[in-house]
Amino acid sequence: MRLHDKVARYINESTEFDEELAIEVVEFQKRKIPFYADFLRVNGIDKIRKISEIPFFPVEFFKKYEIFADEPENYFESSGTTGNRSRVFYNSRSLELYKISALRSFPNFSIRRIYSFVPDFKVANRSSLAYMLKIFEEKYEVVYLNDSYEIENFEKAVRNLEKVEEGSLLFFTSSQLLRISEYMIEKGVKFGKKLLIIETGGYKALKRRYIRNELYSLAGSVFENSEFYTEYGMTELFSQFYSVCKGIYKEHPYAKVLTQGEGLLKVFDFANLYTVSALLVPDRVIVKGKCFDVLGRVQEDERGCAFTFR
Amino acid sequence: MREDVLLLLDRYRLALSDFLERLKVGKIKSDVQYQQNLLVSLIEHYILCLDFYKRLEDFPSGPEKVFVFLPGNVPVIPFQLLPFLLISGVKEVFFKYPRREGSFYASLFQVLNSYLGDSLKMEGGYLEHTIAFERAKNYCFVIGFGGESLQKVFEAYEIPSKFFGSKFSIGILQGKADKEVLERVAWDNLAFDTKGCLSLRVLFSFDRHMRNELWQAVEKVSKILPPESDFRFDESEYEVYKNFQFFEEIKKGSNYFIVFSKNFVELSAPRTLQIVEVSSIGEIEEFISRYNLYLQGIASDGPILFQSNASIITDFGKLQFTPCNWYFEKGVNYKNFWEV
Numbered sequence: 001m002r003l004h005d006k007v008a009r010y011i012n013e014s015t016e017f018d019e020e021l022a023i024e025v026v027e028f029q030k031r032k033i034p035f036y037a038d039f040l041r042v043n044g045i046d047k048i049r050k051i052s053e054i055p056f057f058p059v060e061f062f063k064k065y066e067i068f069a070d071e072p073e074n075y076f077e078s079s080g081t082t083g084n085r086s087r088v089f090y091n092s093r094s095l096e097l098y099k100i101s102a103l104r105s106f107p108n109f110s111i112r113r114i115y116s117f118v119p120d121f122k123v124a125n126r127s128s129l130a131y132m133l134k135i136f137e138e139k140y141e142v143v144y145l146n147d148s149y150e151i152e153n154f155e156k157a158v159r160n161l162e163k164v165e166e167g168s169l170l171f172f173t174s175s176q177l178l179r180i181s182e183y184m185i186e187k188g189v190k191f192g193k194k195l196l197i198i199e200t201g202g203y204k205a206l207k208r209r210y211i212r213n214e215l216y217s218l219a220g221s222v223f224e225n226s227e228f229y230t231e232y233g234m235t236e237l238f239s240q241f242y243s244v245c246k247g248i249y250k251e252h253p254y255a256k257v258l259t260q261g262e263g264l265l266k267v268f269d270f271a272n273l274y275t276v277s278a279l280l281v282p283d284r285v286i287v288k289g290k291c292f293d294v295l296g297r298v299q300e301d302e303r304g305c306a307f308t309f310r
Numbered sequence: 311m312r313e314d315v316l317l318l319l320d321r322y323r324l325a326l327s328d329f330l331e332r333l334k335v336g337k338i339k340s341d342v343q344y345q346q347n348l349l350v351s352l353i354e355h356y357i358l359c360l361d362f363y364k365r366l367e368d369f370p371s372g373p374e375k376v377f378v379f380l381p382g383n384v385p386v387i388p389f390q391l392l393p394f395l396l397i398s399g400v401k402e403v404f405f406k407y408p409r410r411e412g413s414f415y416a417s418l419f420q421v422l423n424s425y426l427g428d429s430l431k432m433e434g435g436y437l438e439h440t441i442a443f444e445r446a447k448n449y450c451f452v453i454g455f456g457g458e459s460l461q462k463v464f465e466a467y468e469i470p471s472k473f474f475g476s477k478f479s480i481g482i483l484q485g486k487a488d489k490e491v492l493e494r495v496a497w498d499n500l501a502f503d504t505k506g507c508l509s510l511r512v513l514f515s516f517d518r519h520m521r522n523e524l525w526q527a528v529e530k531v532s533k534i535l536p537p538e539s540d541f542r543f544d545e546s547e548y549e550v551y552k553n554f555q556f557f558e559e560i561k562k563g564s565n566y567f568i569v570f571s572k573n574f575v576e577l578s579a580p581r582t583l584q585i586v587e588v589s590s591i592g593e594i595e596e597f598i599s600r601y602n603l604y605l606q607g608i609a610s611d612g613p614i615l616f617q618s619n620a621s622i623i624t625d626f627g628k629l630q631f632t633p634c635n636w637y638f639e640k641g642v643n644y645k646n647f648w649e650v
Contacts, residue, residue, distance in 0.1 A: 035555075038554070038555065039551070039554050039555075042554045042555075042557055042558065042559060042560050043551075043554065043560045043562070044559065044560070044561070055547075055551055055560075055562070056547075056551070057551070058548055058551050058552040060548075060552045061552070259544075263542070263543075263544040264544040264545065264547070264548055266544075280544075280547070280548055280551065282548055
């Protein structure tokens with residue numbers, strides 16, 4: 001069986017992390033991506049025996065290099081300032097894995113309809129998050145309530161919310177959820193319908209550092225009868241994680257967190273077959289069994305008197 | 311007057327010896343677990359340095375009240391500064407220190423105050439930056455150690471001040487490296503987890519056949535100078551890996567990295583030793599001309615013939631053991647320290 005098919009089947013059916021297949025994936029990426037092969041070579045890795053022995057590849061490189069193991073057709077771009085955005089290339093084969101993973105990663109909520117403040121992929125055609133919503137259209141009815149990542153007209157946004165049916169799922173970026181909650185508090189508007197609300201993290205986009213619970217407490221005072229969940233994902237990772245583990249994220253066998261205890265996120269994502277699967281992300285996480293919490297981006301600590309190159 | 315200062319230095323010696331004994335037996339509280347071996351050796355060195363002060367013919371005249379901004383993770387600056395404050399007649403000093411280092415400094419000041427009484431009142435605390443900047447205005451003189459943001463504040467101060475910016479140190483291995491020299495290189499590198507301005511960060515080497523010996527040396531010394539308790543290996547890992555394309559080889563140890571390259575790479579990763587393999591002194595001179603402003607110390611196994619801004623030029627293994635008349639920057643001495 002071709003590696004692509006093996007991985008596709010594995011993402012769809014796996015219950016345990018398959019080390020042997022993971023090694024096959026790394027060998028494939030090493031063969032196909034010279035930059036990744038160099039990374040392994042400089043780190044003294046010749047033959048791969050165990051995933052825990054290989055160095056994890058910093059996501060930073062997606063900002064500077066074309067990391068792709070096949071013929072690219074297009075690319076997703078992360079948010080951020082120009083020159084500081086990751087470009088993740090894709091083609092129909094890699095999108096097939098994205099789709100399988102996105103659908104399997106999504107919790108089994110009993111909902112029929114998704115309302116989204118994340119814009120339609122037709123509008124945000126570089127956004128992998130918008131593409132994920134497009135994937136969900138195959139399984140759910142997805143209604144887009146907003147056409148950008150900002151909410152420009154809050155009055156209209158609140159009017160749109162009134163159309164939302166009870167028992168549905170509502171998608172926001174964390175920044176949108178914060179802004180609309182603040183607006184509704186200011187206007188004294190409350191929303192009593194029972195909903196599931198998923199916000200997509202990205203706390204660094206907020207003006208100040210919000211702790212998730214603080215955001216939920218604020219949003220909960222407006223969306224009084226809603227349940228809140230958070231999604232952890234990024235353009236460079238084709239699999240997503242949801243906070244269905246008593247408020248923290250649940251890993252998957254096909255997107256395994258290999259950080260021990262507390263540390264930077266080391267994740268092995270099989271859905272990244274055509275880029276790099278073993279990724280190192282500068283987010284501090286704490287791992288508890290098959291679940292993990294994200295403590296935040298690495299901050300510049302109070303250093304010694306040593307000069308820091310930037 | 312001179313007799314008073316000499317007596318004060320004797321009391322300070324007793325205080326420091328008392329603190330050292332408590333440190334050796336684990337009676338000093340500290341949130342950050344520093345490298346005990348290093349700290350003990352350095353305090354012993356600072357005690358010996360008190361003889362230098364006692365031998366001075368004249369003592370400088372300093373301000374009455376001094377405020378000091380301390381950097382994080384390198385807890386030796388008060389030890390380097392205090393004898394000088396004592397001989398300058400300073401009566402009161404406040405050290406603003408990082409949040410996590412409160413317990414250590416509180417223990418230090420408690421011991422020292424119990425010996426020095428009103429001769430020099432030492433206080434310290436963690437303060438938010440803005441509060442610290444305001445509070446410092448109530449002092450006669452402000453001394454600061456830190457980065458560019460702190461430097462800007464200092465430039466705006468109307469009270470007398472002295473600022474020492476962030477720096478780093480290098481090594482130059484001119485001959486063939488033996489085991490002992492490589493262990494000294496490792497000592498200079500791992501001291502304070504490479505976070506000090508006197509920690510050796512880059513070694514320029516003419517010897518291209520010592521990679522394995524160096525690895526063995528660093529491995530050995532990494533056990534004598536283990537990571538401080540707040541060291542995060544994975545953050546060094548991220549820094550090293552994201553620059554991999556500039557390296558010929560990366561060696562990952564149990565709690566350190568050694569990276570080999572042809573050219574210097576701007577890398578700021580704790581417990582990481584960068585080896586730049588050179589073939590001419592011109593390559594090092596070019597580096598010096600570019601980074602001279604940030605150069606604190608140079609360790610070497612031979613004479614250094616070129617000019618630089620480095621405030622210390624010494625043998626390997628001695629970078630942290632500053633000369634007794636060393637005041638953080640080239641050209642600064644006990645006679646001109648208070649001049650602004």
